[in-house]
Amino acid sequence: MKSPIWILTVTLCSALALGACSSTRFGGPSMRGASAAPASPAPIEAVPSGPVESAPLAPIEGQPLPPLAGAPAPLNSELAPAPGTDVAGLPPAAAPAPAAPASRTAMVGNWTVREASGKTCRVQLSSSPALDLYRASASGCSNQDLSKVNAWDYRDGEVYLYQTGGSVAARLRGSSSSLSGVLAKSGAPLSLAR
Secondary structure, three states, X not given: OOOXXXXXXXXXXXXXXXXXXXXXXXXXXXXXXXXXXOOOOOOOOOOOOOOOOOOOOOOOOOOOOOOOXXXXXXXXOOOOOOOOOOOOOOOOOOOOOOXXXXXXXXXXXXXXXXXXXXXXXXEEEEEEEEOOEEEEEEEOOOOHHHHXXXXXXXXXXXXXXXXXXXXXXXXXXXXOOEEEXXXXXXXXXXXXXX
């Protein structure tokens, strides 16, 4: 004979399991009747407690007042910028550096390399893909790193020359007719020209 506690426990567990299975959270039908209260309380509407006012902040002590919106600029000669300066009173900005070529295709072709020692050799940058880089070849280079160049890439305005094994041999910057940079290991200057 089963004890009453055991029967009560089994009954409660069965009721809880059936209740969980019919819960709306699990996609079952709602256990509520049509006259049951709503599941969530009605939203509370926020009501301002008083009038809202706005006004501009007072200027910082010792600073000139900013011009009013739509007001004409003062014609006072003391406020005009000095010749050779911009509106903020600073000298004009230097001319921007020449823009780097916008594409990898501008770099494809044969280049003459001038090493720091003054010796020259040839590097060809190809448009043929080699995994995620492009094929390159070097001929007549006395520098061991340059002689092993077999791939290249163009990123962020710079040409990267890679040697066998994937290490960077050189980084260069410039235009489609002239590049200058350094060898990665030694830091020696290097230039390429068409």
